[in-house]
Amino acid sequence: MDKMQTDILIIGGGAAGMSAAMSVAENSNLRVLIVDDNPTLGGQIWRSEMGKIKSPEAKKLIEKIEQNEIEILNKAQVFAQNDEKSLLAETPNGAVQMHFEKLILANGARERFLPFPGWTLPNVFGAGGLQALVKSGLSVENKRIVVSGTGPLLLAVAEYLKSKGAIILLISEQTSRMKLLKFGLGLWRIPKKFFEAIKLQSKLQRTVYLTNSFVIKAEGKENLEAVNIVQNGKNRRVECDFLACGFHLVPNIELALMLGCEIMDGNVLVDKFQETTLENVFCVGEPTGIGGVELSLTEGKIAGLSAIDKKEKAKELFTQKEKLQRFANALNETFSLRDELQSLPNEETIVCRCEDVTFGKIKDFNSFREAKLQARCGMGSCQGKICGSATEFLFDWKNESVRPPIFPVKLENLVD
Numbered sequence: 001m002d003k004m005q006t007d008i009l010i011i012g013g014g015a016a017g018m019s020a021a022m023s024v025a026e027n028s029n030l031r032v033l034i035v036d037d038n039p040t041l042g043g044q045i046w047r048s049e050m051g052k053i054k055s056p057e058a059k060k061l062i063e064k065i066e067q068n069e070i071e072i073l074n075k076a077q078v079f080a081q082n083d084e085k086s087l088l089a090e091t092p093n094g095a096v097q098m099h100f101e102k103l104i105l106a107n108g109a110r111e112r113f114l115p116f117p118g119w120t121l122p123n124v125f126g127a128g129g130l131q132a133l134v135k136s137g138l139s140v141e142n143k144r145i146v147v148s149g150t151g152p153l154l155l156a157v158a159e160y161l162k163s164k165g166a167i168i169l170l171i172s173e174q175t176s177r178m179k180l181l182k183f184g185l186g187l188w189r190i191p192k193k194f195f196e197a198i199k200l201q202s203k204l205q206r207t208v209y210l211t212n213s214f215v216i217k218a219e220g221k222e223n224l225e226a227v228n229i230v231q232n233g234k235n236r237r238v239e240c241d242f243l244a245c246g247f248h249l250v251p252n253i254e255l256a257l258m259l260g261c262e263i264m265d266g267n268v269l270v271d272k273f274q275e276t277t278l279e280n281v282f283c284v285g286e287p288t289g290i291g292g293v294e295l296s297l298t299e300g301k302i303a304g305l306s307a308i309d310k311k312e313k314a315k316e317l318f319t320q321k322e323k324l325q326r327f328a329n330a331l332n333e334t335f336s337l338r339d340e341l342q343s344l345p346n347e348e349t350i351v352c353r354c355e356d357v358t359f360g361k362i363k364d365f366n367s368f369r370e371a372k373l374q375a376r377c378g379m380g381s382c383q384g385k386i387c388g389s390a391t392e393f394l395f396d397w398k399n400e401s402v403r404p405p406i407f408p409v410k411l412e413n414l415v416d
């Protein structure tokens with residue numbers, strides 16, 4: 001097995017991880033290694049399009065990283081801990097053992113999916129998932145698409161798909177107009193966000209945007225043919241080719257859990273310096289709570305400085321972080337899920353799609369563990385990453401036990 005040695009190991013090459021790496025490189029001579037499972041740096045928001053990064057901000061950051069000789073290991077997924085100071089990642093060339101002095105977790109978030117009748121039909125996608133597929137070559141030209149769920153990601157995805165020739169039939173947002181209005185009015189405090197919102201709105205000017213609205217059913221014989229949408233108690237049926245559907249984001253906490261970091265309210269618990277409850281293990285960006293790209297960048301800077309003991313310099317960023325945290329709190333409050341979404345699945349609706357476990361089979365259990373042991377819910381290849389957050393919303397079950405490997409791994413990489 002290949003071995004790598006570094007001073008600061010960063011898991012995740014998105015905004016938070018890259019910002020942490022630069023913060024270390026600009027303020028010390030320590031070795032930094034970024035490990036990421038994608039083929040290029042950028043994370044979710046700056047995901048490359050056919051290998052090319054489009055965002056000028058991301059390009060600048062990546063250029064700086066290259067100039068500072070920060071080591072990068074792409075296409076490498078961290079799946080287990082080797083010992084207190086080393087982790088294991090799977091790469092196309094086999095497993096790699098990465099030894100470090102300090103660790104920064106910057107491994108982002110994923111979309112939340114909620115089950116409703118028909119959600120597993122072909123051509124029903126996660127909103128961010130469809131965007132990622134288009135970035136890697138899927139054509140959506142002239143496809144009729146409904147975008148549904150909740151969160152600012154819906155707008156970003158709709159705008160992106162439209163720019164690629166898709167016909168966006170409508171965006172259906174579950175939150176209320178009042179909540180959105182309140183959130184919009186608060187945006188002036190963060191001018192960058194304010195102008196971004198205006199730009200997005202002007203690009204989506206003629207697109208129907210429904211609030212208080214959600215998909216209750218997806219229909220089709222073999223593939224998706226139509227969705228049923230409800231708004232203020234009124235139903236409508238919309239024929240479409242694709243449904244892009246996501247219910248905001250869920251922090252990726254499995255890696256932190258596996259290491260033994262404390263979790264609070266579904267987020268990795270960190271102090272003001274981004275240090276977790278484990279000494280010399282820091283966490284930044286979405287795993288500490290969904291907050292958007294600016295907060296990820298700021299937390300990255302703080303963690304980088306803290307990891308090299310430049311705590312006074314890190315403190316200078318606290319006010320900025322607090323301001324962004326207030327924005328994040330407002331974001332999460334605005335897009336919190338309405339209770340009606342809990343009653344979308346019927347007896348036959350699949351909840352755990354890896355193991356084909358239906359709502360009817362698990363609804364009478366008392367915990368995720370019970371559903372796992374008795375009905376195999378969460379026992380498939382995603383290890384409960386999808387149904388875990390769905391059942392947390394549906395039944396208030398916690399799924400906070402992880403077992404390595406945290407991702408499916410080739411047997412040969414486990415036994416080496």
Ligand SMILES: Cc1cc2nc3c(=O)[nH]c(=O)nc-3n(C[C@H](O)[C@H](O)[C@H](O)COP(=O)(O)OP(=O)(O)OC[C@H]3O[C@@H](n4cnc5c(N)ncnc54)[C@H](O)[C@@H]3O)c2cc1C
Nearest residue numbers: 012014015016037043044077078107108128285286292293
């Ligand atoms: C699917 C999706 C699409 C999004 N699209 C947009 C968008 O279009 N516009 C927008 O404003 N915001 C978008 N966001 C939100 C955006 O991700 C955040 O606002 C912010 O950029 C998060 O930065 P981050 O560095 O914390 O995380 P991320 O950008 O998610 O970076 C984390 C990185 O860690 C990698 N990683 C995770 N686990 C491992 C592991 N075990 N081993 C190795 N690597 C690992 C991930 O692949 C990823 O590259 C999206 C989020 C998601 C989940």
